[in-house]
Amino acid sequence: MTKQKGPLVIVGGAEDKKNEMTILREFVRLSGGTHSKIVVMTVATKLPIEVGAEYVDVFEQIGVADVRTFDVSSREDANRASACKAIEEATGVFFTGGDQLRITTLLGGTSMDAALQTGLEQGLVLAGTSAGASMMSSTMIVEGVAETNPRMGIVNMAPGMEFLDGVVIDQHFAQRGRLGRLLSAVAQYPHHLGLGIDEDTAIIVRGTTFEVIGRGAVSVVDAGALLYSNLQELRHNDALALGGVQLHVLPAGYRFSLRERALLTGQDSRSGNV
């Protein structure tokens, strides 16, 4: 599926930054604990100073001495030698929320993009929340209508950064009523598993397996099992009919095989890789 070696930490947005901080602490632990070197990537947001400062504060609170922000507001920024150097020296990189199209258009194909891919192959821990979660896949949701039944054209898709193949990721999932838009996305691309990640919830991906951490759950929507759809006959805004979608709901501690498209239970469900 992917050549990534370093774990991915994909967060459904609104992760706790004040109390237990389960998700951000786990990201730090994976990155090397207090000795980790964290880069906070603020490329997705138009408020890089405010958003960056908040994460620097939090990571310092957790005990990381070496934490810095790196902002990219033009493709030139992402092609500078300093950009690659920042990634090469980091043990963990964290993408904040904002607009996922800013990430793909400002970072895509730059030398910083290449450095991230290389870093990942060498064990770099790569994390992203909200927009920073959506961009992780090869096909991403750019925007869509919430709190509706699945309809043709209610979700705009675009190529993502390809850190993780075979999935489409949606965030703020239960909190913003996004089942309809995720179903609309995977009905069109049934090869892709839909991952609906709740707020303050994350998946840790290692190879083709992920484990859930945090307060909510991850809903896996598998349209590969579709027995029926009316997709061929539809025009813009027409309602989708879907028969036989598989749905799995995984809270913290549960693991899922992206290759087997199945929840892992029993002995293999809570430890190590498959």
Next chain:
Amino acid sequence: MTKQKGPLVIVGGAEDKKNEMTILREFVRLSGGTHSKIVVMTVATKLPIEVGAEYVDVFEQIGVADVRTFDVSSREDANRASACKAIEEATGVFFTGGDQLRITTLLGGTSMDAALQTGLEQGLVLAGTSAGASMMSSTMIVEGVAETNPRMGIVNMAPGMEFLDGVVIDQHFAQRGRLGRLLSAVAQYPHHLGLGIDEDTAIIVRGTTFEVIGRGAVSVVDAGALLYSNLQELRHNDALALGGVQLHVLPAGYRFSLRERALLTGQDSRSGNV
């Protein structure tokens, strides 16, 4: 499954009362058109005069000459001879929204309840919206937490009026992010199919088959297909893990067999009974 002969019209709330009025017109058509005799049951609401008057206006607009409201604010009301008479003379009965527990506690076991069951066996058209939809089943959702992942105890269930067996009905489904609470309900009662009905959307049930009408869709959540759940180990508010739930999404014109637990496609999908 059920002995009902008259069709049930089960509405997900907020049905259009100003423009096309697709659902309310279909209810009137099934009840006999302009010659139908409609009773609006306001038992669920604490504002029976306002709510009743609104529906009387709408049904008169549609062309029904014989429309009246019947309110039940005590069990005595529902045991009066006039209560049975109202039902016996009606060709269509419409339950408004409000609180589904008012329906079951004020109406349950009264002679009006019996008259409704008898009427249904004889072809009476029975409709309900929102609370009036929830009460239709043998087990109903009383209240629950929305916009959350499925958790133990987030949904309160109670016996319904048993007009339709084998299902649990939720309304305002996509609009209020109720996937989590419907999953919580059916995970505990996997024999029951979960029907999540969107706003301005309805099912017309005949025997063990239903057809969808209206603007949104009906999501059928089938936990009978569950491959895994952690239900046995859970305490209050713990998160559910569910593997292998089946999900079907049906917009207007699509039909579903409650007995086969499957979407009906092809020739049998849009006409007559199965």
